[in-house]
Amino acid sequence: MNSPRPRMGKPHVSQITLILAPATIVLVLLTAIWVAGIDFDHALGIAGLVYGVAAQALAELRQRDAPRKSIVVVGMDDHPYLRNIVDGLRDGLDGAMPFELTTFTPPANEHASDRWQVHVLDGIKVHDAHAVVVLPSADNVDVWNSLARLQRKGIFVIVADHRPPRELFVNAGLKPPPYVASDFLKGGSLAGRLIADRLQSNETTFAVVAMGPGEVGPGTARSGRVVYELARSGLNGRTRAVELASWDAVAARDCLFQSASDVLTDAANKVIIFCGDDRILLEMQRAFADQGDCEGRVELVGYDGTYAIDGQLLARDYSLAVATIDTQPRRQGDVIAQILRDAYHRQASQDTEERLVEPQLVETARP
Structure with a gap:
């Protein structure tokens, strides 16, 4: 190595x-x-x-404290989720070490955020940093190669939310970077069981499940687990799995809304939708609100547990939301801070350590 x-x-x-x-x-x-x-x-x-x-x-x-350490966070297009992670990271570092935190987020009109991330990771600001935290938008080999180049320069790298490919780093003669994320399988199971309970309590209720794009590991892990829990409960016949082309919230809304509308064509039917994340849940709330006459027939389940600036779960503001999975992004940020503190005090090295944060089901409304 x-x-x-x-x-x-x-x-x-x-x-x-x-x-x-x-x-x-x-x-x-x-x-x-x-x-x-x-x-x-x-x-x-x-x-x-x-x-x-x-x-x-x-x-x-x-x-005496050393000069400030430059820590750069390269984020994804889910800005509320990223903000929660950064808040937890900053709180975890305050008072523990001198640091300067810089966050890069893709612009609103950026439709290829993984390519944008590569551009940022290869930039001077990142290459001058002491540590880099990245939340990859996709399983893009160019992103991983950029991180490998940073490691060769002695920059401490941490990957959040999206598991880095071990083989790529090992083949490059490097140790894979630490990985911090929510336990997506556990989160998918929590959402799947809640939806299964809803279907079992009402024989005219159907499930529409957003299946994450194939190249996005976190999305497929949680969505796949939702479908597994429904199948295990014998509810395949009332489950509609909708594969998303991307995590773009508006595009996902259009796919899910069409599938849910097909179910609601029968006036006796109800639908509960696993939206994939809280951004899509918001778009679904708006879509059904525009349509009107959906109260009591449509329920939404989110994911991520994104918190607003006032510390309240965003999903609580949506009348159709019945639950979300709180992935505890602030806690994830605190775990990242712990790894950086250990590295600062020379108690940790760039390694393959995986740290998963336990998700929690938060019911925002009851039938």
């Missing part, structure tokens, strides 16, 4: 220096006193005082 010199560690004065430097000062002082002909006992007292002062000064230097 290549071992580039890490940038993230805290500079420090060694224990040997703490002993030798004051001793050297005292030796020089004693020599000067001897040459001056000062009484030895008096000189020894002065030397002891000087040694204590010098040792205390170096001990303070050893504990």
Whole structure:
């Protein structure tokens, strides 16, 4: 494995220096006193005082914080989710180390955020950083190669939300970066069981499930688990799986709305929709609100558990939402901060450690 010199560690004065430097000062002082002909006992007292002062000064230097560490976060187009992670990261670092945090987010009109991420990762600002946290928009080999180049420069890399491919980094002679995310399988199971309960309590209720695009691991993991829970409950016949072309919220809304409208053609039917994430849930809320006359016939289940600036779950503001899966993004940010703190204090290295945060089901309304 290549071992580039890490940038993230805290500079420090060694224990040997703490002993030798004051001793050297005292030796020089004693020599000067001897040459001056000062009484030895008096000189020894002065030397002891000087040694204590010098040792205390170096001990303070050893504990003194190093210059600020530059930490760069390269985010995805889910801005509320990213903001929650960054808030948790900042809170976890405050008071623990000196740092400067810079966040890059794709512009609103960017439709290829993974290519945008590659452009940012290859930029000067990122290459001058001590650590980089990235939330990949897609499983794009160019993103992973950019991260490998950063590692070769000694930059500490952490990947959140989207698992890095171990083989690519190992083949490049590098250790895969730490991975922090929600437990997507657990989250999918929580959502799937809730939806199954709704279907079992009403025989005219159907499920529409947003299936994440095939190239997006987190989306397929949670959606697949939702479908699995419904199948395990014998509800295949009342489940409609809709594969999304992308995580674009508006495009996803159009796909899901059409499928749900087909179910509602029969006036006796109801539908519960697994929206994939809270952004899509919002778009579905708006779409059905525009249509009108859907209260009591449409229920929405979100994912991510995105929090507003006031600390409240966004899903609680939507009348059709019955639940969301809180992936605890602020907690994920705090876990990232813990890894960075360990690296700063030289207690951690670039490794394959995986840290999954337990998701929680939050019911926002009841039937």
